[in-house]
Amino acid sequence: MNAAAKLRARLDKGDNLVAMGTWDVLSAKVIERAGFDMVSLQSFQWAAGWGVPDLGIKTPSELVDLILRMAGEIDIPILVDFEEGYGSPGHAAYWQQQMERAGAAAVHVDDKGPVHMCPWLPGSADKIQVSSAEYTAEIIHAMAKSRREDMVIVARCQVKPREGVNTEAEEMRRLRMYIEAGADVVYAPKYATLANDLAKLREAVASLPVPVLVQANPPGYIADYVPRGSNDGKSIADRSFAELFDCGVRIFNSPQLYAVAYKALADVLGAIRRDGNLQPAREGMMPFDEILKLVDYQRFTERL
Numbered sequence: 001m002n003a004a005a006k007l008r009a010r011l012d013k014g015d016n017l018v019a020m021g022t023w024d025v026l027s028a029k030v031i032e033r034a035g036f037d038m039v040s041l042q043s044f045q046w047a048a049g050w051g052v053p054d055l056g057i058k059t060p061s062e063l064v065d066l067i068l069r070m071a072g073e074i075d076i077p078i079l080v081d082f083e084e085g086y087g088s089p090g091h092a093a094y095w096q097q098q099m100e101r102a103g104a105a106a107v108h109v110d111d112k113g114p115v116h117m118c119p120w121l122p123g124s125a126d127k128i129q130v131s132s133a134e135y136t137a138e139i140i141h142a143m144a145k146s147r148r149e150d151m152v153i154v155a156r157c158q159v160k161p162r163e164g165v166n167t168e169a170e171e172m173r174r175l176r177m178y179i180e181a182g183a184d185v186v187y188a189p190k191y192a193t194l195a196n197d198l199a200k201l202r203e204a205v206a207s208l209p210v211p212v213l214v215q216a217n218p219p220g221y222i223a224d225y226v227p228r229g230s231n232d233g234k235s236i237a238d239r240s241f242a243e244l245f246d247c248g249v250r251i252f253n254s255p256q257l258y259a260v261a262y263k264a265l266a267d268v269l270g271a272i273r274r275d276g277n278l279q280p281a282r283e284g285m286m287p288f289d290e291i292l293k294l295v296d297y298q299r300f301t302e303r304l
Contacts (some may be wrong), residue, residue, distance in 0.1 A: 021255030030217020056116030144182025
């Protein structure tokens with residue numbers, strides 16, 4: 001059974017799944033070894049691993065290569081950021097096939113464009129436009145027609161709540177249109193998650209006929225997560241997995257954990273530079289034996 005089939009089987013069984021963000025093969029192995037259900041390979045941390053911002057600079061062919069290498073080393077499903085479809089419906093169908101062949105279990109597509117830019121980057125609100133729902137539905141329909149039987153298509157609506165404007169109906173209209181076009185899973189609507197409103201989240205999830213995914217980065221990482229007028233400074237990221245699953249959410253995804261690894265490295269390097277020796281690295285290092293297990297050294301030496 002391939003990874004996509006495994007993912008579908010778990011969703012069909014009613015399992016609740018937690019995905020953590022990966023940016024290279026070794027981090028994916030660490031996530032799998034820690035016991036998580038999935039890894040998410042999303043554009044921000046993938047681009048950051050190349051030292052560039054999430055502005056569509058890296059190509060889908062480079063992403064396919066990374067998926068191929070990653071899928072060959074882990075057994076848990078890989079959820080891949082499919083951006084806005086990489087062009088026309090024909091482009092989307094082609095790249096979806098390539099990622100499926102490489103080993104992706106699921107891809108998620110957004111309805112923003114034409115400029116690709118992570119919506120959390122400074123200035124993005126003035127540059128990102130939301131595509132027509134009909135066009136994104138065409139993208140999803142083309143992907144659904146071209147996929148193999150098990151590939152999971154996830155849709156995300158980028159309509160954000162605006163002061164004085166009721167966007168709830170538009171978000172739900174779009175999500176239902178994407179489901180009708182072939183999406184198997186949808187992201188929870190932003191009117192519920194950005195408000196940190198579990199009652200609205202529960203109501204939205206109950207009204208949708210497919211599994212719902214909630215995505216959040218670690219608390220405090222994205223300032224705009226905190227709802228306006230919040231009295232406690234908390235956001236949906238402060239909610240426990242259990243609280244979200246209790247609302248009917250089926251998948252929780254947190255992609256930005258690469259920042260934890262890079263901060264740890266930066267802190268140790270700063271201490272080494274300050275002290276003039278390697279002692280600050282002693283406590284923070286993963287034991288060499290553990291590294292050998294992660295890279296599966298033994299499989300290459302059994303017949304030597």
